[in-house]
Amino acid sequence: MAAIELRDVVKRFGPITAVDGLDLDVPEGICLGLLGPNGAGKSTTMRLLTGQALPDAGELRALGHELPGDAKAARAEMGVVPQLDNLDVDVTVEDNLAVFARLYRVPDVRAAVDRALDLARLRERRRDAVDELSGGMRRRLLLARGLVHEPKLILLDEPTVGLDPQIRTQLWTLIDELRSRGTTILMSTHYIEEAERLADEVAVMANGRIISRGRPAALIAEHAGRETAEVYAPPERLVEARAIAEADGLRVRPAGPAIAIVGSERAGNGSVPDDAVRRAASLEDVFVLLTGEEAE
Amino acid sequence: MSAGGVRLRRLEPAAIGGVMSREVANFRTYWRGTTFSSVLEPIVYLLAFGLGLSATLVDEVAGVPYVQYVGTGMVATAVIFSSALPAMFGTFVKHRFQNTYDAILAAPVDVEELVSAEMLWIGTRASIYGCVPLLVTIGFGLDPAWGMLLTPLFCFATALGFAGFGVAMAATVAKIDQFNYVTALFVTPLFLVSGAFFPIDELPQGVQIVAQLNPLHQLVELVRGGAFGFEPVDLIRFAGLACFAFLMWRVAVRRMAARLID
Numbered sequence: 001m002a003a004i005e006l007r008d009v010v011k012r013f014g015p016i017t018a019v020d021g022l023d024l025d026v027p028e029g030i031c032l033g034l035l036g037p038n039g040a041g042k043s044t045t046m047r048l049l050t051g052q053a054l055p056d057a058g059e060l061r062a063l064g065h066e067l068p069g070d071a072k073a074a075r076a077e078m079g080v081v082p083q084l085d086n087l088d089v090d091v092t093v094e095d096n097l098a099v100f101a102r103l104y105r106v107p108d109v110r111a112a113v114d115r116a117l118d119l120a121r122l123r124e125r126r127r128d129a130v131d132e133l134s135g136g137m138r139r140r141l142l143l144a145r146g147l148v149h150e151p152k153l154i155l156l157d158e159p160t161v162g163l164d165p166q167i168r169t170q171l172w173t174l175i176d177e178l179r180s181r182g183t184t185i186l187m188s189t190h191y192i193e194e195a196e197r198l199a200d201e202v203a204v205m206a207n208g209r210i211i212s213r214g215r216p217a218a219l220i221a222e223h224a225g226r227e228t229a230e231v232y233a234p235p236e237r238l239v240e241a242r243a244i245a246e247a248d249g250l251r252v253r254p255a256g257p258a259i260a261i262v263g264s265e266r267a268g269n270g271s272v273p274d275d276a277v278r279r280a281a282s283l284e285d286v287f288v289l290l291t292g293e294e295a296e
Numbered sequence: 297m298s299a300g301g302v303r304l305r306r307l308e309p310a311a312i313g314g315v316m317s318r319e320v321a322n323f324r325t326y327w328r329g330t331t332f333s334s335v336l337e338p339i340v341y342l343l344a345f346g347l348g349l350s351a352t353l354v355d356e357v358a359g360v361p362y363v364q365y366v367g368t369g370m371v372a373t374a375v376i377f378s379s380a381l382p383a384m385f386g387t388f389v390k391h392r393f394q395n396t397y398d399a400i401l402a403a404p405v406d407v408e409e410l411v412s413a414e415m416l417w418i419g420t421r422a423s424i425y426g427c428v429p430l431l432v433t434i435g436f437g438l439d440p441a442w443g444m445l446l447t448p449l450f451c452f453a454t455a456l457g458f459a460g461f462g463v464a465m466a467a468t469v470a471k472i473d474q475f476n477y478v479t480a481l482f483v484t485p486l487f488l489v490s491g492a493f494f495p496i497d498e499l500p501q502g503v504q505i506v507a508q509l510n511p512l513h514q515l516v517e518l519v520r521g522g523a524f525g526f527e528p529v530d531l532i533r534f535a536g537l538a539c540f541a542f543l544m545w546r547v548a549v550r551r552m553a554a555r556l557i558d
Contacts, residue, residue: 082395103400
């Protein structure tokens with residue numbers, strides 16, 4: 001059984017269609033990365049799954065529960081880690097966890113809190129107010145709060161957005177631990193590296209629908225080939241290099257101050273400048289080619 | 297439909313208790329300041345209005361020493377200021393600035409349970425703080441009476457209604473400064489024509505009719521009934537407060553659902 005099944009789901013906000021005929025299956029036990037630029041509809045999809053947004057059309061099921069009618073029962077079995085920190089900052093670490101253990105009807109609140117503290121590696125700080133924690137600790141606490149009832153399914157909405165690289169790596173380690181335990185994870189992100197490192201499968205979302213899906217390596221092979229050549233040069237030379245590559249049937253994308261010629265292993269003689277830097281094709285190439293957005 | 301084997305229904309005590317436990321955890325961090333002002337305010341008011349006015353202008357109102365008249369009336373001011381205002385500002389801040397409700401509604405809690413818990417918590421708190429002016433007035437010479445034991449109940453019913461009103465307003469306004477309109481148009485007039493500081497039967501006929509629809513006036517009359525003797529009409533007054541609480545609860549749930557669920 002799929003943990004999540006969405007069929008032709010539509011969600012509109014006035015004239016804006018945030019989710020536009022979305023079809024998505026998430027099998028049990030995998031980590032699916034929902035990768036897309038800002039405004040792609042990722043967060044709305046998450047809210048639809050928790051019943052905090054009501055669909056205008058389509059069918060939704062989570063853990064066998066029909067949504068939004070049975071959303072409360074579905075939420076009891078899923079954990080949500082939001083994009084924004086909404087911890088109670090004046091309250092102690094353990095009280096933050098205890099409140100949510102009660103909301104999730106956990107029979108042994110104390111044991112659940114201890115387990116969550118261990119997961120977040122915050123046992124020593126249990127009696128400190130959240131205000132006194134570092135940014136990384138708060139983020140770990142937020143994750144532990146969403147897991148306090150040992151959910152079958154976890155929704156991670158941009159779990160590391162705005163965090164510095166060191167804290168992001170700490171979070172990735174925690175998420176990786178969950179993944180290795182077989183917990184189903186749906187993780188929205190617009191960080192390519194995050195999706196590449198953590199997700200078993202990646203679904204690229206743009207304009208409210210999935211435009212491509214697969215294992216990262218398969219997506220790269222399908223859309224970007226084996227190799228990408230990056231050309232660093234003055235703007236006028238980049239224009240010239242782009243024109244030559246495109247004339248040879250190659251796809252070219254912007255890459256900051258450079259251009260990236262994707263699938264350069266197929267390039268004919270002279271289609272790629274000799275001083276181009278050749279590297280293995282990446283998920284970033286796929287993302288930019290499919291969405292037209294610069295990757296982060 | 298279960299959470300760890302527990303059947304999920306409408307208005308579950310576990311969900312309401314869970315939300316209230318969050319309020320209790322937060323309250324433990326700021327109760328000293330709130331309690332200090334709740335105790336000090338009636339003392340200052342009683343000194344200023346009660347002793348000050350009674351020494352210079354008013355000796356008695358309706359056969360009751362003015363300090364006791366004001367002291368019993370101030371229960372209503374304590375209730376509205378510890379229910380409507382915290383409900384308005386607290387709800388707005390938790391929703392817009394702290395995103396607290398997003399976190400709670402991601403758990404197996406629905407909007408009806410969330411609003412009910414918020415109202416019950418504010419009602420409970422206000423029913424305790426509402427009794428403080430009465431206790432202070434006893435210190436100023438009011439004789440204790442058995443009927444006063446019902447004051448927390450009267451305060452609770454009234455505070456529930458005003459908590460619902462505050463939650464509904466928080467779900468309606470676009471910006472926090474718009475609460476100035478709510479306070480000026482509703483809270484202050486209700487407080488002034490409650491009969492807390494002067495009897496309303498000297499006011500123009502139209503104002504007297506409006507005052508009868510004012511839940512705070514009914515609370516003032518019930519508290520004075522508890523202190524100086526109940527009348528049969530007090531049962532109707534209490535029923536009116538219960539209806540007010542129920543009506544505001546439904547309005548608050550409806551407004552918050554529209555605000556919280558996209």
